Amino acid sequence: MPGDSHSILIVDDDEDILTAGRLLLKREFGSVNCCNDPHSIPEQLATQRFDAILLDMNxxxxxxxxxxxxxWLRRILELDPDAVVVMITAHGSMDLAVEAMKHGATDFVAKPWQNEKVVATLSAAVKLRRSRTETATLKRRNQALVSASGAGDQSIRGQSAEIREVLSVIKRTAPTDANILVMGENGTGKELAARLLHQQSQRADNVFMSVDLGSVSETVFESELFGHRKGAFTGAATDRVGRLEAANGGTLFLDEIGNIPLNLQAKLLTVLEQRAVTPVGRNEAVPIDIRVIAATNVPREQLADEARFRQDLLFRLNTVELTLPPLRARREDIPEIANYYADLYSQKYQKPMRDFSPEALSAMQSYAWPGNVRALRHAVERAVILAEGDSISELDLQLSAADAVKVAQGAQATDVDADDLNLERMEKRTIQAALKRHRYNISHAARELGLTRAALYRRMEKHDL
Known part of the structure; x- marks a missing residue:
């Protein structure tokens, strides 16, 4: 391996062996240290890292x-568990060499040695050491990534009854390995809920792998999720580990699950049922151990349509169903959430800490928030940047007047509905109330209404709910 800079340590009480070894190996490796007294091994290891160690048996x-x-083999491995040790033995001591390998030695060379054999053995030993070092480095990086993925404030904020119920479900289901289906409108915090489930689970020390299925095209779906072998298709220049295999031992978060085509749903179902994935271009399956948390903004009644979503896959995904309420359904939480993001962005942009004016708070609580918490966060971020007064004003928030009008109109409609005795509209209001009370859990709403699930779905379709 000329040109490479590697360090070799030779430990032998025979000066002729040390001299021969130094002359042979210095042409192949960057540095060769010789030691005729094994008692100096601890000092040698304390001052330098060796890529391979040649150690005599006697x-x-x-x-x-x-x-x-x-x-001394045991002492070396105690001082450096990743050390690569090649034993030097006499021809008549092969049994001892084999026994040494059982105790942690990597290989052995026999005296008198053949130069080519020694160089080849140490070259392989150096590669092994490099591999062990890279593996240890990769493990530390993975641990850092796992830590970073759960770092920061990952709390769902709010004290409303709706949020307390969400947190209660998370607390009860997180320690299990049950698959979870998180439902809710865009911006309600579905990924945040998934991360909380992961952090409170038995898999918290392993990876949380998030996959946005809405951004994965059908042509690369299998390659992205299942991986592929080199040469499996045009452009597959190297082997690639898929997202499912990369999440092994941890949690796989499948966002926008409702957007994948039926033919790909079938392939995903097969993987989840068999708990094994077959990369593109391979014949053998790779076992996987993952917990699946899926999320969608598709309404429950649309997921129940077999022409759009496989019901066997839905059954596999929603062992527990968690529905996140829209922000308009928990307006009492808006001041807490807004103040949190105001503090966050004031620090990020080094802006003065400002409170919200009473008018600003009233405007936020009266706003429709079509983008839910995500839209509130962006509005507060913009306001922190633009605000010039002593407090954040309603104008700083730049809320759309159209969405504020919608809320007012909705409030008026509610007042009118109270005196509306039209049976069709009363039925619609009753179904809406039951669905809202049970957070769109169809089974619970149907039970309270005295209907079967199928009958409730028919009425929901009738009223375009």
Missing amino acids: FSPGESSGEQGFY
Whole structure:
């Protein structure tokens, strides 16, 4: 391996072996240290990292038991568990060499050695050391990524009854391995709920892998999720690990699950049922151990349409169904959420800490928030940047007048509905009330209404709910 900079340590009490080894190996490796006294090994390891160590089996005249070699092998591995040790043994001591390998040695060379054999053995040992180092580095990076993915404030904010119920469901289901289907409008915090489920689960020390299925095209779906082998298709220049295999041992979050085509739903279902994934271009399946949390903004009644979503896949995904309420359904939480983001963005942009004016708070609580918490966050971020007064004003928020009007009109409609005795409209209002009370859990709403699930779905379709 000329040109590479690697360090080799030779430990032997025979000066001829040390000299021959140094002359041979310095042409192949960057540095060769020689040691005729094994008691200096701890000092050598404390001052330098060696890519491979050549260690003699015996150090005393007439000694042939190999006990000294075993002792120093154990000491080396205690000092450096990733050390790569090649034993030096006499031709008549092959059994000892094999025993040494059982105790952690990587290989052995016999005296008198063949130069080509020694160079080849140490070259392989150096590659092994490099591989162990890279594996350890990758493990540390993965641990850092796992830590970073759960770092920061991941709380769902609010004290409303709706949010307390959401947090209660998360607390009860997180320690299990049950698959979860998180439902809710855009911006309600579905990924945040998934991360909380992961952080409170038994898999919290492993990876949380998020996949936005809405952004994965049908042509690369299998490659992205299942992986592929080199040469499996045009452009597959290297082997690739899919998202499902990369999430092994951890949690896989499938966002926008309602957007994938039926033919791909069938392939995903097969993987989840078999708990194994077959990369494109391979014949053998790779076992996986993952917990699946899926999310969608598609209404429950549309998911129940077999022409749009496979019901067997839905059954597989929603062992527990968690519905996140829209922001307009928990207006009492708006001041807390707004103040949190105001503090966050004031620090981020080094802006003065400002309170919201009473008019601004009233405007936020009267606003429709079509984008839910995400829209509120962006409005507060913009206001923190633009605000010039002592407090954040209603004008700083730049809320759409159209959405504020919608809320007012909705309030008026509610007042009118109270005196509306039209049976069709009363039925619609009753179904809406039941669905809202049970957070669109069809089974619970149907039970309270005294209907079957199928009958409730028919009425929901009738009233365009």
